[in-house]
Amino acid sequence: MDLAIVVFIQVLYAVASLVIISSGLAVIFGMMKVINLAHGEFMMLGAYAVIMSMRLGINLWVAMFIVAPLAVGLVGVILERMVIRRLYGRMVDTMLATWGLSLLLIGVVTSIAGNTTAGVSAPLSSFTIGAYSVSVYTLVIIAVAVGLGLAIRLILLRTQLGLIARGTMQNPNMADALGISPSVVYSVTFAVGAALSGLAGGLLAPLTGVVPTMGGAFVAKAFITVIGGGPAILAGLVSASTLFGSINQLATFITTPVLGEVALLAAAIVMLRLLPQGITGRFFKGTL
Amino acid sequence: MNRFAQSWMSAALVLAIGVALMFGLPGVMDDYTLLQGTIYAVMALLGVSLGFIWGFGGILCFGQAAFFGIGSYTYAIAVVNMGDSTVPFMLAIAVPALFAAILGYVIFFGRLSDVYMGVITLTVTLILFNLINSTAGPEWKIGVAPLGGFNGIPGIPTLNYPGKVDQALSPLELFYLTMACLLITYLGLRCLISSKIGRVIIAAKENEQRVLLLGYDARLYKLFSFTLGGAIAGLAGCLFANWGAFTSPTIFGLAQSAQIIIWVIVGGLGTLVGPMVGCIAIQWLTTQIGTQQIFNSNLVLGGILVVFVLLVPRGVIPSLGIALEWLWTRLMPRESSSSPQTVTAPPIAPSRVPDTAPATMVVVATDEEQAA
Numbered sequence: 001m002d003l004a005i006v007v008f009i010q011v012l013y014a015v016a017s018l019v020i021i022s023s024g025l026a027v028i029f030g031m032m033k034v035i036n037l038a039h040g041e042f043m044m045l046g047a048y049a050v051i052m053s054m055r056l057g058i059n060l061w062v063a064m065f066i067v068a069p070l071a072v073g074l075v076g077v078i079l080e081r082m083v084i085r086r087l088y089g090r091m092v093d094t095m096l097a098t099w100g101l102s103l104l105l106i107g108v109v110t111s112i113a114g115n116t117t118a119g120v121s122a123p124l125s126s127f128t129i130g131a132y133s134v135s136v137y138t139l140v141i142i143a144v145a146v147g148l149g150l151a152i153r154l155i156l157l158r159t160q161l162g163l164i165a166r167g168t169m170q171n172p173n174m175a176d177a178l179g180i181s182p183s184v185v186y187s188v189t190f191a192v193g194a195a196l197s198g199l200a201g202g203l204l205a206p207l208t209g210v211v212p213t214m215g216g217a218f219v220a221k222a223f224i225t226v227i228g229g230g231p232a233i234l235a236g237l238v239s240a241s242t243l244f245g246s247i248n249q250l251a252t253f254i255t256t257p258v259l260g261e262v263a264l265l266a267a268a269i270v271m272l273r274l275l276p277q278g279i280t281g282r283f284f285k286g287t288l
Numbered sequence: 289m290n291r292f293a294q295s296w297m298s299a300a301l302v303l304a305i306g307v308a309l310m311f312g313l314p315g316v317m318d319d320y321t322l323l324q325g326t327i328y329a330v331m332a333l334l335g336v337s338l339g340f341i342w343g344f345g346g347i348l349c350f351g352q353a354a355f356f357g358i359g360s361y362t363y364a365i366a367v368v369n370m371g372d373s374t375v376p377f378m379l380a381i382a383v384p385a386l387f388a389a390i391l392g393y394v395i396f397f398g399r400l401s402d403v404y405m406g407v408i409t410l411t412v413t414l415i416l417f418n419l420i421n422s423t424a425g426p427e428w429k430i431g432v433a434p435l436g437g438f439n440g441i442p443g444i445p446t447l448n449y450p451g452k453v454d455q456a457l458s459p460l461e462l463f464y465l466t467m468a469c470l471l472i473t474y475l476g477l478r479c480l481i482s483s484k485i486g487r488v489i490i491a492a493k494e495n496e497q498r499v500l501l502l503g504y505d506a507r508l509y510k511l512f513s514f515t516l517g518g519a520i521a522g523l524a525g526c527l528f529a530n531w532g533a534f535t536s537p538t539i540f541g542l543a544q545s546a547q548i549i550i551w552v553i554v555g556g557l558g559t560l561v562g563p564m565v566g567c568i569a570i571q572w573l574t575t576q577i578g579t580q581q582i583f584n585s586n587l588v589l590g591g592i593l594v595v596f597v598l599l600v601p602r603g604v605i606p607s608l609g610i611a612l613e614w615l616w617t618r619l620m621p622r623e624s625s626s627s628p629q630t631v632t633a634p635p636i637a638p639s640r641v642p643d644t645a646p647a648t649m650v651v652v653a654t655d656e657e658q659a660a
Contacts, residue, residue, distance in 0.1 A: 035403055035406075035407075083594060083598065086598055087597070087598075091402065091403050092348055092402055092403070092406070093597050093601065095348075095403065095406055096549065096553065096593060096597045097593070097594050097597040097598065099546060099549070099593060100589075100590045100591070100592070100593030100594035100595075100597060101590065101594060102590065103546060103586045103587070103589050103590025103593065104586070104587055104590030104591055104594060105590070106584075106586045106587075106590070107583075107584040107585070107586035107587025107588070107589075107590055107591075108584075108587055110584050110586065110587075111583075111584050111587060216414075216542050220410060220411050220414045223407045223410070223411070224407070224411055227403075227404060227407050256422070258418050258419070258421070258422040259422075261415075261418055262415050262418060262419055265411045265412075265414065265415045266415065268411065269394065269408055269411065269412070272398065272400065272404060272408065273394050273398045276398050276399060276400050276404070
């Protein structure tokens with residue numbers, strides 16, 4: 001029974017971390033149809049932002065929830081202005097350019113911070129369920145994922161800002177005619193996506209080693225989740241995360257973490273063969 | 289220039305340069321430099337494999353390194369088990385081709401778009417990287433060959449003359465073999481491209497719908513070019529394993545895949561020489577970067593990729609061709625007639641297919657149209 005609860009928490013945690021890792025990408029891909037291959041490096045920047053702030057004596061939680069998203073959001077705006085906006089509508093070129101950006105960012109951070117692993121010690125203690133101990137931080141990740149999902153839904157559906165964003169994505173010319181500058185909306189959307197990636201990087205910094213090349217470990221998982229999710233941003237994100245997160249964690253539990261990852265990616269490829277439009281291309285149509 | 293790029297003249301020119309290098313270089317180079325030459329040729333072969341499927345088949349594969357890696361691992365495992373290298377050499381081509389065929393079946397017959405294609409190939413590469421990386425223990429072996437995990441497989445026996453196990457190739461012979469593979473592949477692909485099959489492959493890239501309506505199953509043709517690309521990459525992988533007598537999971541890595549794409553982009557999409565030139569230039573550059581401390585190679589490669597996508601999307605070789613053509617049209621009238629009016633006439637791309645072209649003309653469309 002204790003084991004069942006612990007496994008359940010671990011599965012929830014796997015799902016939650018997929019939601020957190022993929023949310024930034026889901027916003028950028030879902031709203032703008034831009035494939036951001038520099039997503040993993042945005043997360044890496046978020047993690048480094050947390051480490052730098054910690055060295056400056058800023059509280060860990062402030063660093064994670066405020067400094068990291070702000071810093072990476074800013075980088076996102078700059079890169080959008082300089083590179084991405086020249087490539088809207090050219091999906092393959094965007095992929096290539098953002099891959100270039102990803103290498104560039106790895107190079108810049110390696111030059112500045114060196115190719116060494118920096119770490120943040122995991123905050124909060126752990127509690128025990130029977131013979132097993134579970135870190136409280138795991139619960140924080142789950143809570144943040146739930147909060148993130150609700151926040152995206154509320155902002156997109158219930159606020160003026162969300163309405164403008166959705167309208168611009170559906171018909172930029174109409175939005176332009178109604179007095180809203182699509183270029184500003186694109187910038188802001190990209191910045192929000194980048195900020196979410198930064199937040200994800202900051203949150204995961206205590207759990208993984210922080211190195212300039214850490215992004216590569218996340219980018220494939222994030223992509224598979226977003227692509228597997230399909231056209232609906234939130235429903236796709238949540239359903240794909242649940243499916244892949246559970247497969248990953250259960251396979252990890254039965255075999256090894258490496259095989260868990262392999263199971264996730266293999267399941268994703270099989271699923272894309274069966275549902276080329278992603279989960280929400282077939283189910284939950286018309287949801288957000 | 290475009291006509292020139294399609295003509296037999298250009299193929300003959302490239303082959304002549306290639307043969308000259310093949311027999312000229314060993315005369316002027318010492319053994320160490322010749323080994324460098326071998327690896328450049330191996331990588332050029334890998335570049336050509338992507339240059340073919342991407343530039344002519346329109347298939348953007350982010351995981352060309354996967355086939356390269358499978359080829360090199362297949363050769364290593366098979367040769368350690370068998371001793372004689374003839375069958376392993378063939379397996380190193382056949383296994384990646386089979387893998388590409390299976391992967392291609394999933395992608396093309398699932399009618400996945402470009403972007404999904406990129407993501408899937410990237411994911412497969414990462415799966416292989418993770419898998420091979422985790423096989424470090426002694427329990428992971430195929431036959432008598434331990435997989436070695438992140439340590440890779442050291443001491444791979446070099447290719448030998450067919451049937452004569454003790455007569456291994458010398459570094460010079462390996463160089464000849466690699467260059468021969470590269471040139472034969474180039475010639476073979478040129479022939480393929482100008483054949484009927486090649487024209488359908490190019491047409492499927494330009495307008496898949498129209499090709500389907502003309503009665504060709506575009507998926508089959510894409511699958512064929514993808515499989516061929518996998519086989520060539522596997523051959524390059526086999527030669528790579530021979531070059532260093534070593535293979536490791538890093539050749540499956542993202543960095544390797546990114547490099548191949550950069551070679552093709554820099555050299556020129558839609559040509560076969562471009563990827564070779566791009567590969568040699570970038571390889572040389574990375575070696576130079578390695579000798580100094582100020583710039584990191586990722587930084588430079590990333591910068592190059594961004595700049596080329598934004599500013600020189602055609603790549604060096606086609607841009608060079610366009611520049612030469614422009615010069616040609618400016619200079620030629622001056623020789624034939626003294627009238628200054630014709631000199632200022634804007635250059636017209638000679639092979640541009642008008643929008644109203646009949647459907648059959650699509651098959652002669654080249655990189656010009658694709659880049660436009």
